[in-house]
Amino acid sequence: xxxxxxxxxxxxxxxxxxxxxGFSLTGSEVxxxxxxxxxxxxxxxxxxxxxxxxxxxxxxxxxxHREFLKICRHRKRVVYEPINEGAQNLPHVYADVxxxxxxxxLLNFLGQIDECYRAPLVLYYLxxxxxxQIGNVLAIPLGTVQSRIARAKIKLFQLLxxxxxxxAV
Amino acid sequence: xxxxxxxEKLLFxxxxxxxxxxxxxxxxxQARRDPELAExxxxxxxxxxxxxxxxxxxxxxxxxxxxxxxxxPILFRRDSKQILKxxxxxxxxASITAGSMKLWQRDTHRLIQGREIVVKGEVLDxxxxxxxxxxxxxxxxxxxxxxxxxxxxxxxxxxxxxYLLTGKDAHVNAExxxxxxxxxxxxxxxxxxxxxxxxxxxxxxxx
Numbered sequence: 067x068x069x070x071x072x073x074x075x076x077x078x079x080x081x082x083x084x085x086x087x088g089f090s091l092t093g094s095e096v097x098x099x100x101x102x103x104x105x106x107x108x109x110x111x112x113x114x115x116x117x118x119x120x121x122x123x124x125x126x127x128x129x130x131h132r133e134f135l136k137i138c139r140h141r142k143r144v145v146y147e148p149i150n151e152g153a154q155n156l157p158h159v160y161a162d163v164x165x166x167x168x169x170x171x172l173l174n175f176l177g178q179i180d181e182c183y184r185a186p187l188v189l190y191y192l193x194x195x196x197x198x199q200i201g202n203v204l205a206i207p208l209g210t211v212q213s214r215i216a217r218a219k220i221k222l223f224q225l226l227x228x229x230x231x232x233x234a235v
Numbered sequence: 236x237x238x239x240x241x242x243e244k245l246l247f248x249x250x251x252x253x254x255x256x257x258x259x260x261x262x263x264x265q266a267r268r269d270p271e272l273a274e275x276x277x278x279x280x281x282x283x284x285x286x287x288x289x290x291x292x293x294x295x296x297x298x299x300x301x302x303x304x305x306x307x308p309i310l311f312r313r314d315s316k317q318i319l320k321x322x323x324x325x326x327x328x329a330s331i332t333a334g335s336m337k338l339w340q341r342d343t344h345r346l347i348q349g350r351e352i353v354v355k356g357e358v359l360d361x362x363x364x365x366x367x368x369x370x371x372x373x374x375x376x377x378x379x380x381x382x383x384x385x386x387x388x389x390x391x392x393x394x395x396x397x398y399l400l401t402g403k404d405a406h407v408n409a410e411x412x413x414x415x416x417x418x419x420x421x422x423x424x425x426x427x428x429x430x431x432x433x434x435x436x437x438x439x440x441x442x
Contacts, residue, residue, distance in 0.1 A: 070307060077303050085295035099299060106303045111438070154239065156246065161281030169292045191287045194252050212247055219246065222286075 072113075077106055080123060083193065084130050090188040091134050093177040101137075105130040127193070127203045131185055138181055155220050157227040164226060175225040179218050186211050187218035238272050241265040245276055249283055308438050349425035354392045354434065356421075358414045361387040361399060375416035383412040390421055390434070398425070399433040407436050414441060 084105055088098035108129050109122075116125055164172075176184055189200045201211045236244075244262035253259055266272045360378035363369040369377065370391065382388045388411050391397045400407055400421065411419075419441050423434040 073307055074304055077300050081300050081303060082295055085299065086290060086293045089293050090290055095296070099296060102295070102299065103303050103306060107306065107308060107440075110308050154242075158278075159282055161278065161285045164282055164285040164289070167289075169289045172286065172289050173293075188290070190247075190249070191283070192290050196252070196256070197247070216246055223282075 073106075073110060076109070076122065080126055081106070083123075084126055086192055087127060087188060088130055088134065090173060090176055090192065091131075091181065091185060092137070093173050097137065101130050101133050104133050108133075124195075124199060124203050127189070127195075128205070131204060134181070134185070157220070157223045159223050159226045163229065167226070167229060171229070175222055178225060179221050183214045183218035183221065186214045187222065190215050190219075236261050236265050238265070238269055241269070241272055242275065245272075245279065248276070248279075250280060306441050308440050345428070347427045349427065351423065351437070352425045352434065353420060353422045354390055354396075354398065356390045356392040356418065358382075358400075358411055358417055358419055359389040359391055359397065360415060361389040361397075364389065364391075364397070370416065372416055378415035379412050382408050382415050388412075390419070396432065399431060400436055401433055403435050407439075410439060414439070417441070 081102055085098050085102045088101035089095065092098055092101070105126055109116075109126060116122060176188065179187065185204055186200055186206075189195055189203060193200075195203065197208055197211050201208050204211070206214070241262040244259060245266065247253070248259050248263070266276045357370060358378070359370055360374075360381035362381060363374065363377060385406065385408055388400050388408050389397050390400055398421075400411065400423075419439055421434055421436055422438040422440075423436040426433050426435060
């Protein structure tokens with residue numbers, strides 16, 4: 067097959083980050099692999115439509131997230147409990163408690179958070195994106211980005227603090 | 236700004252990523268004055284970095300990058316300058332020959348334009364297939380060499396129909412040689428001439 071250095075460079079540069087984003091959203095290796103492959107497939111077909119090459123990272127993450135939302139629409143909807151945002155509701159969790167849990171447990175916790183809160187939280191932790199860039203990737207306003215991150219973080223810390231309680235018992 | 240208000244702001248602070256964001260400056264200044272807030276912020280930062288590093292421990296399967304590159308679709312986009320040159324050449328050529336065409340009437344085989352179709356099937360070296368009914372994995376090596384050398388390349392769809400594969404402006408042999416005897420999906424425009432079906436390939440996707 068003829069070489070496509072632009073495509074290969076892009077894959078090498080971003081496939082890990084995209085896979086991690088996909089894995090954190092889905093908690094599934096298979097889904098994360100599919101999402102990553104599909105994202106690059108879509109890019110290869112539509113790259114000529116991308117006006118500003120500097121936006122390629124954001125474009126890739128947006129595309130993966132859109133594909134993830136398509137998966138969600140086809141799966142059973144889980145009803146999540148509402149979360150009150152605000153720093154006063156953030157349970158106190160020490161870093162060494164988080165350090166004791168493994169990545170798999172952390173991903174399970176993320177899976178218990180509504181996907182509309184989970185995606186901004188994952189980008190908040192995983193990628194060096196500004197809040198404005200996160201908003202662009204997820205197509206939501208800046209205020210909503212922060213509100214969703216706050217709620218997701220509180221939920222995650224609640225789950226982490228419950229682990230701490232179980233460990234203490 | 237009191238401690239509680241500063242915490243609301245600093246809940247989102249991630250260190251160097253947000254250092255340039257002016258919205259955090261006042262709250263960070265408050266943390267420098269308030270030891271309890273500073274301690275809270277340190278703990279938040281530690282948690283942030285631990286969670287971040289845990290999530291970044293996830294590694295993709297070793298062959299993922301290779302798979303993505305192998306499954307890259309091959310597009311045959313037309314260069315607009317080439318199209319214009321081609322169009323100009325066609326118009327000039329048509330003008331010159333129009334008169335003689337009227338005088339030279341005979342039964343020519345016109346290209347019958349069709350719709351866009353998607354066909355999944357085996358990539359064939361058409362010469363060996365038509366002449367010797369050779370196809371399948373045992374013939375892959377020969378088919379690859381034949382396609383690479385420029386002999387006609389085709390696809391046998393799941394319904395058994397065979398198409399000649401061509402590009403709009405160029406041959407597609409180089410792109411398809413490595414897929415000889417393999418299953419691919421082709422998207423393109425179906426055309427026919429003298430009863431022979433062909434697809435003008437727009438996209439190739441490996442299955």
